[in-house]
Amino acid sequence: MVTLADVARHAGVSASTVSYVLSGKRSISAPTRERIQHSIDTLGYRPHAGARALASSRTGILALMMPLRTGLHVPVTTEIAMAVTTTARSHGYDVLLLTGEEGPEAVRRVEGSAIADAMIVMDVGRDDPRLPCLREAERPAVLIGLPTVSAEAADTAGLDCVDLDFEAAGARCVEHLAGLGHTRVAVLGEPSAVLGEPSAVLGEPSAVHERGTGFAARTLAGLRAAAGTHGVGLLHRPVDGTYAAVAAAVTRVFEERPGTTALVVQNEAAVEPLLALLRHQGRAVPEDVSVVAVCPDQVAVHASVPLTAVSVPAQEMGRLAVERLVRRLAGETPRGTELIPPLLTARASSGPAPSGSVPTEERRGRGGR
Amino acid sequence: MVTLADVARHAGVSASTVSYVLSGKRSISAPTRERIQHSIDTLGYRPHAGARALASSRTGILALMMPLRTGLHVPVTTEIAMAVTTTARSHGYDVLLLTGEEGPEAVRRVEGSAIADAMIVMDVGRDDPRLPCLREAERPAVLIGLPTVSAEAADTAGLDCVDLDFEAAGARCVEHLAGLGHTRVAVLGEPSAVLGEPSAVLGEPSAVHERGTGFAARTLAGLRAAAGTHGVGLLHRPVDGTYAAVAAAVTRVFEERPGTTALVVQNEAAVEPLLALLRHQGRAVPEDVSVVAVCPDQVAVHASVPLTAVSVPAQEMGRLAVERLVRRLAGETPRGTELIPPLLTARASSGPAPSGSVPTEERRGRGGR
DNA sequence: TTGAAAGCGCTAACAG
């Protein structure tokens, strides 16, 4: 193995000089620098990561904690991970992959054994057991996602978060549909999106405490708020990604409220089943029913009907998280929560509400604001 | 930070003794061991990864090189990565995530800077520029996938590979269908699956050299071989995952050979579009058309029609790769290629060939062996 | 069964 000492000897300089050309932390005369660089190239020298970590207490590694059971969000999660990795590399960092299942212990391990310089944590839930560790940690950490339902909540204190503004995203969907004249919208949400607050809309199932990451709940909150503002009636049905579940939910929606003219989906896995079902039921998209999704662009574009959608900017989230971390490792302190504004792209799946199909009596039944 | 020396002092022993209780490389009397363990717990000691790496030249890290643009195989890739990570953890290893895009340089970096003890490389292509580096490398490496079309090829020499036996998988699909009486089968394959050999079947497009990882080509080879044996006519159409592509391919298949009674799909993304299309065309599955897939179990189970499929054992592949690596790091040398035998599970999508629909004249047109 | 001590390869004062 070629060591720094070998290079120094070969170039006829001291070890520290070699070290300094590598780090650039002190000015070296052009001739010596070139000579050293030449020796490095000739000998094929590579600094030993462990030695460097020991001496400098910098590993050049960012830990990325990824959910193991991503359920239905594999693509987003993976895309974020990839963006994190490439961005990290572009800043000279490597990425250590950890699974969320290791829990707080993983955080302590990274911290205690100095395995990484900083960490990115995905899929943080409310009352996540890792949060306390993260707050106490010396090393910087960035969460992708919010550990709370709203950005305002106190849980955010002392943490650094990056996420899509799902609340605004939900609102954007309703705005778009309201602008097209839709007044009765159904939401096919995450199974875990149900909020712990009393229902503010038609047909809301009984209150259940939210357990997931909360992004679905945030979207729902945004949908509801905008629905209130725009006088849109909202129906919420949790579905998982199976065809059967989608079919059941949609059928129920149209039975309970035949005037429904638009659907909002947040569940990627539900997209194709939904479109297939509507096709099968003879409901044309967007002539009879408009569909708006919150999903990655790629999913929206490649769907059997190109979807009007708020894109989940997975790449950007990963990139932002790394850049924050890199800046903090460089001494800056850009803390706080950064919510990415939603961007809705209108595609083929949404159109004007079909005239005449909207029932005149709004907000019958329970609920309503 | 708590160091080994701190623990030694606290326990009233020497540093080496503490080190030895940690590594278990020498027998320590019960009392001292307990005393030391107590000090470790009390002080919350964690060995410094860098120091350990420097002193022992063991990092406790496995590098995992993942394709960045996985195209349509995100779920499989991700599942493998997760299996690798959890299996690695269960053996005391952490996983460093690298992207395939870094190419051979990443291999050299890992090797040269002693960043990891070993590496797992996914998505290796034929003539992959990383192969030479991997062969020369001191550290053990395992490929997930074969860098060649058939397992026999010389390319495998000096490499350690783990993969599904796609050739047998393809054969298994044809066997299954032949057993059900199907004699005309169409394959919706990967866009890159086209082999560089002259077509042995009906309607094969002009020869093109295979560029991808080759697993699609291997499946196709197996399909063809078995088709020959069982007197099944095979039609191959590459499709990507878009609805449009699937629709075009399927329409063409039935136009060109109306007697087709079964379809084999290897492209996960094409599964739902395909089922939706068949439904739309009024072809019942499996009454009119049988569908057999090569895909992860999860996809097969959750499809709108539960699919008869050869499962891609992503978990097992990841696990096997790690276990090989761990054994090799422990001094054993279980080299060579390990192909996992395919397992076909019959579900709702395949059934007996519809009687009377099979045209009598086989293999008209060009091709044929 | 335990200790003492010599590094592992690099960084970063401190000194010129």
Add this chain to the structure above:
DNA sequence: CTGTTAGCGCTTTCAA
């Protein structure tokens, strides 16, 4: 602008 030197925290011979 460059060299000297003292560690970083751990492992592992060599001795006892």
